[in-house]
Amino acid sequence: MLSRTAENLYWLARYVERAEYLARTIDATLRVTALPAAYIGKTNEWDSALLTAGVSASFYEVYQEANEQNVVEYLSFAPGNPSSIRNCIENARLNSRSVRTALTSEMWDTINSAWIELQEVWGKGTASREELAKFLRFVQETSLRFDGSAYRTMLRNDAYWFSRLGLHLERADNTARILDVKYHVLLPQEEHVGGPLDYYQWNSILRSVSANTAYHWVYRETLKPWLIADLLILNDTLPRSLASCYGNLVRNLDQIGVAYGRQGASQRHARGVRNRLEHSHMDDIFQHGVHEFIQEFIADNGRLGEIITKQYLI
């Protein structure tokens, strides 16, 4: 297939995944900030929403203060924010248009309908919390529909695998970022361990990766920081965990390698990251520092993106 087609499929999946993640982040932040101050402490949750989205610096070039109105506007609609939800959907549509021949009609319909709704219903943003809730649901449902239609209708060939690579790479990045911003509330040695403050912070982390129910099914325990970290980093039964993302990345890259009859740098690199995750234990990770571990992971994940691009997409 054309390299440019593969590149568009890869980025299309990334944009859709990113839009959903942003919607989840806003949703989780709204919940936690609605709590009385005694439950969440003095940290500015909107600031940490910006950090997990990786747009803090560009935000402060435009705004003075990170409050609900400004951050929601910036993350959802701001034309000046290249990874706002609006721009993600716009870019997803542009990528879809470029690779229409490689998409199934169901996938095209999902993106095109979302783009139409974005303009017709959400063209002026949201005027109330009710509207915002509706908007966030719309974004999450778009992502579910897109993912589902890709899964159910695409031929299992390189087009499908490149699209999945984009999805899992973006997903791993998002989960890692949330961990990176919140790692300090997961540290057992922090002073107010177990207080209500941490409890709601933890819950908010799980919610932003849609894992709050999964946690209880997996551990059958009250929320504990090291278990949360274990779930999000090492548990490969959780679709948004780093381990699960890398299991999928390795599988998809292998499928491409088999189809093309050739393995390369991206297969090797992905396998390396996966092996490290497989052989890690939470104890060691805490011992060596969660922050360092996550930082290293984010860098490795970014490098995989570069290697894939070099090997296949240009």
Add this chain to the structure above:
Amino acid sequence: MAVAFDEMNGSGGELRQAYQELSRWLKETPPDTLEYRRQEAELLFRRIGITFAVYGEAEAQERLIPFDVIPRIMSGKEWTLLEKGLKQRVRALNMFLRDIYHGRDILRANIIPEDLIFQNPVFRPEMNGQDVPHDVYVHIAGIDIIRTDAENFIVLEDNARTPSGVSYMLENREIMMRLFPDLFARHRVAPVEKYPDELLSALRSVAPLSASAEPTVALMTPGVYNSAYYEHSFLADKLGIELVEGRDLVIKNDEVFMRTTEGLKRVDVIYRRVDDDFLDPLTFRPDSALGVPGLMSAYAAGNVTLANAVGTGIADDKAIYSYMPEVVKFYLGEEPILKNVQTWRCREPQDLAYVLDNLGDLVVKEVHGSGGYGMLIGPAATKATIEAFRDKLKREPEGFIAQPTLALSTCPTCTASGLAPRHVDLRPFVLTGSNHVTIVPGGLTRVALKEGSLVVNSSQGGGTKDTWILDE
């Protein structure tokens, strides 16, 4: 202007044969059903994303071409005649191009003045003496046809470069069949769905000798911002070929390759929807980022076929148009079946004098214009516009031709105040392969939606209709 010939009701209000069933159906069908179906059709078009872009409009970057649900119908007999005329015309166009870039018999016979060729910006000296496979230059032609009465089909314009609109022909039919199964059941409408297959086999048939037995065909687009991008992706999909942009292609040893995830892959035939000027920055416009450096050299080496060939613009130029009846006679020794619109060439002094005296009654067109831009429709223009045009004409007479204001035929069309006649034209698509010319029965009917308007171009408020050829 007299009342125009109506496709359904003729000149005197008699119901024409091909429309009898439709007329009966329209009487049985409540008007709000039509309106409901019209809305449904629009929704379908939007969801499929059949849009086009209008250059220079910041708002509405992507627009829908309005679709009218009332079909335009032709009898099988009418079509047979039209088809014969179209094949004749396209054969002559191809022979003319071969001649212009080789022996130039037609110039020596003094049928067309030399300067009209050699001083024409769309003439490509690069093509002099270059052979193209099977002498086919125009593989895909869109011939714009109008009629003013029941007997005559008249060619308004030949489109021999990169004619567009065929996706509308195909999608209009899909949507009509979905919305009006009952109406189809009551007619025997010749199918159009074979077009992609016919196109692919025509393209494969002209592959260069050095190509493999299974030549690789690709469709080259200027990209997503091009006004016809939807059509490009639609056709690539239907043909099952890659949709490439210039940046996807690379030239090595005068061969064309596309960049794929598995490395470079040779391309043998390029159905290009990129204008000559933008094909190769080394040969044509150096500022073009849409093309492929070295493409023309691969083309000259005979390692790739471009469809349509480079330099076909010289055959559909409006200044050459007026000579087409003579061109047909010269190469084929036959009387042209399709008529030309009477045309005054403003470059000739006596014609210019006539045009200047009668500006208020004539349509004046720029020789190199297209899309209905830059033309004067005398009867509909204000005094000031006419005077402005008079100045332009005097300054640069060779840049213009003039034609009488024709009463294009009308066809019943849905309007805000019910069914009403609106002017239509027809663009059938003529395919030429190594040894055959084929035309899918039908074409794109364009309709001027504004009352009284004669401009059917989509960029200027025109719409489309499904075109039915009855299989009798």
